[in-house]
Amino acid sequence: MKNEILRLLFRYSMSKCIFDKEAINRLYNIFIDNYYNIDKNLKSIEIVNDDNVDGLYRHTDKTIRLNINNIVFQMEGEIERLKLFDIQKYFYFNIQILLSLFHELEHARQLDIALGKSLYSIIIFYGKTFGISGNKDNNSLEYKNYVNELYLSTYKYNPCERGAYIESSRIVGDIIKDEFYIDKNIINYLEWLLLSEKISGYNIKNDRIISPCDTFFSMIDMSLLWESFPFYCDNDKIMYSDVKKNYTLDERLKYGFPISDFEYKRLVNSINKLKNKILKR
Numbered sequence: 142m143k144n145e146i147l148r149l150l151f152r153y154s155m156s157k158c159i160f161d162k163e164a165i166n167r168l169y170n171i172f173i174d175n176y177y178n179i180d181k182n183l184k185s186i187e188i189v190n191d192d193n194v195d196g197l198y199r200h201t202d203k204t205i206r207l208n209i210n211n212i213v214f215q216m217e218g219e220i221e222r223l224k225l226f227d228i229q230k231y232f233y234f235n236i237q238i239l240l241s242l243f244h245e246l247e248h249a250r251q252l253d254i255a256l257g258k259s260l261y262s263i264i265i266f267y268g269k270t271f272g273i274s275g276n277k278d279n280n281s282l283e284y285k286n287y288v289n290e291l292y293l294s295t296y297k298y299n300p301c302e303r304g305a306y307i308e309s310s311r312i313v314g315d316i317i318k319d320e321f322y323i324d325k326n327i328i329n330y331l332e333w334l335l336l337s338e339k340i341s342g343y344n345i346k347n348d349r350i351i352s353p354c355d356t357f358f359s360m361i362d363m364s365l366l367w368e369s370f371p372f373y374c375d376n377d378k379i380m381y382s383d384v385k386k387n388y389t390l391d392e393r394l395k396y397g398f399p400i401s402d403f404e405y406k407r408l409v410n411s412i413n414k415l416k417n418k419i420l421k422r
Contacts, residue, residue, distance in 0.1 A: 142175040156229040182249040196241035198248040205245040229324040243309035268301035298357035310335040313347040339394040353397030
């Protein structure tokens with residue numbers, strides 16, 4: 142998959158072209174060939190001109206909708222900030238399109254993840270459903286507004302969104318990281334983006350590091366579920382010690398589980414160093 146995507150990325154970017162319908166169709170086929178059973182949840186990728194859409198996965202018709210013009214327009218200001226010139230700006234635009242595609246692809250994959258029995262499957266399930274009961278009329282405007290407002294208010298902490306941002310940054314970063322022809326500022330940007338997405342949703346309150354899962358389940362009135370997790374404890378140190386035994390730092394960051402004050406500060410320091418490296422060029 143990596144080599145196929147790189148060939149496509151180089152062919153378009155070196156020709157000073159932005160991904161078009163042909164490229165998107167090729168990427169769809171790459172996804173189908175490389176992700177087991179994904180065709181069950183992904184039937185097509187459509188290029189749209191809806192101003193309200195950058196990237197969107199619609200589970201109702203199993204389609205990714207992508208507004209390439211929107212993505213490029215929103216990123217034009219970054220070209221000067223990152224000091225990208227000539228063909229490098231096309232690499233950057235096409236990489237942004239890849240980020241959007243892999244983000245929405247992860248949402249498609251999460252439909253199966255949510256059916257599993259792991260702890261991550263549970264939080265993905267609630268990220269998609271919010272644990273909403275069937276008491277409300279699912280077709281009513283009131284219900285739809287309620288769900289939309291809940292989605293928007295919890296977006297930063299929602300495990301589905303966090304997982305999609307982290308996975309898309311990780312995958313695209315891994316694809317391009319060894320390519321010396323791609324501007325180093327783009328490579329550094331992807332590394333900065335991945336670390337930033339990993340730490341997104343972690344907050345400091347009264348000298349405590351509050352994890353995204355803790356915040357999310359509180360916001361959807363499911364704190365009791367969070368407190369039922371096997372590692373949960375009122376004592377932060379004990380909870381951190383227990384969760385660390387079974388989950389790596391990368392897993393805890395992706396799942397939104399507790400991290401230590403030291404881990405948090407180390408990540409913030411790395412993010413700031415990368416940001417300074419990018420901006421000082």
